[in-house]
Amino acid sequence: MQWTRSDTLVLALEPCAHCAGEGLREGRRGKSVPCNCTLRGVFRACYKRFRYCVTQEKSMSRVSLEYTAGRDRRMSYGRKDEEYCADFYLVSKRHLDEFEFKVFKYHFLLGADWKLCCRKMGLDRGNFFHAVYRIEQKLGRAFRELKPYGLYPLDEYFTGTTHSMDRAAKVEPSQPPAPPRIRLRIPLRKCA
Numbered sequence: 001m002q003w004t005r006s007d008t009l010v011l012a013l014e015p016c017a018h019c020a021g022e023g024l025r026e027g028r029r030g031k032s033v034p035c036n037c038t039l040r041g042v043f044r045a046c047y048k049r050f051r052y053c054v055t056q057e058k059s060m061s062r063v064s065l066e067y068t069a070g071r072d073r074r075m076s077y078g079r080k081d082e083e084y085c086a087d088f089y090l091v092s093k094r095h096l097d098e099f100e101f102k103v104f105k106y107h108f109l110l111g112a113d114w115k116l117c118c119r120k121m122g123l124d125r126g127n128f129f130h131a132v133y134r135i136e137q138k139l140g141r142a143f144r145e146l147k148p149y150g151l152y153p154l155d156e157y158f159t160g161t162t163h164s165m166d167r168a169a170k171v172e173p174s175q176p177p178a179p180p181r182i183r184l185r186i187p188l189r190k191c192a
C-alpha cells in the first residue's frame with residue numbers, strides 16, 4: 001500500500017527527529033515509508049475511538065443502514081460501534097505475538113498502568129515501553145493497511161464510504177426511472 005503525505009501530515013509528531021513532522025521517511029531503495037510516529041498516531045486514533053465505543057451507554061448505540069460489498073450492492077443493517085470493537089480486538093489478536101498480546105490486554109484493554117504491568121509480567125520499565133511502542137506501530141500499520149477495508153480512516157469505517165464504492169456509484173447511479181413521455185395532441189385548425 002502506498003502512503004501519501006496527505007495521509008501522514010495530520011498524524012505525524014511535529015518535533016519527530018526522524019521525519020521532521022512530515023510523517024514519511026526514506027526507506028529501502030529510496031521508497032517513502034510511514035514514520036513510526038505516524039503509525040503510532042493511527043493506533044492512538046483507533047484506540048481513542050475504541051474507548052469511546054466501549055464506555056458509552058448501550059442505549060446510545062445506533063443501528064445504521066449501509067451498502068454491502070459486491071456487485072448487486074444490497075443494503076443491510078449493522079451496529080457499527082459493536083462491529084468496530086470486535087474488529088479492533090480481533091485484528092489486534094491476529095497481528096500480535098503471545099507476549100505482545102499479553103501486554104496489549106493488560107495495558108490497553110484492562111487499563112493497567114506501567115507499574116502494575118511490570119510487576120505482573122516481571123518486566124522492567126524500559127522493556128515495557130519498548131513493547132508498547134512496538135505494539136502501537138504494528139497495529140497502526142495493520143489498522144490502516146487492512147484489506148479490503150481498514151479500521152482507519154475512521155470516517156470511512158463508520159460511514160461506509162470507500163473509494164471503490166464511490167467508483168461503483170459513479171458507474172451505476174441510483175436514479176429513479178424516467179417518466180414515460182406524453183405525446184401532446186395539438187388541435188388542428190380546419191381550413192375554410
Ligand SMILES: [Zn+2]
Pocket residue numbers: 012013016017018019020021022023035036037038
Ligand atoms: Zn516521525
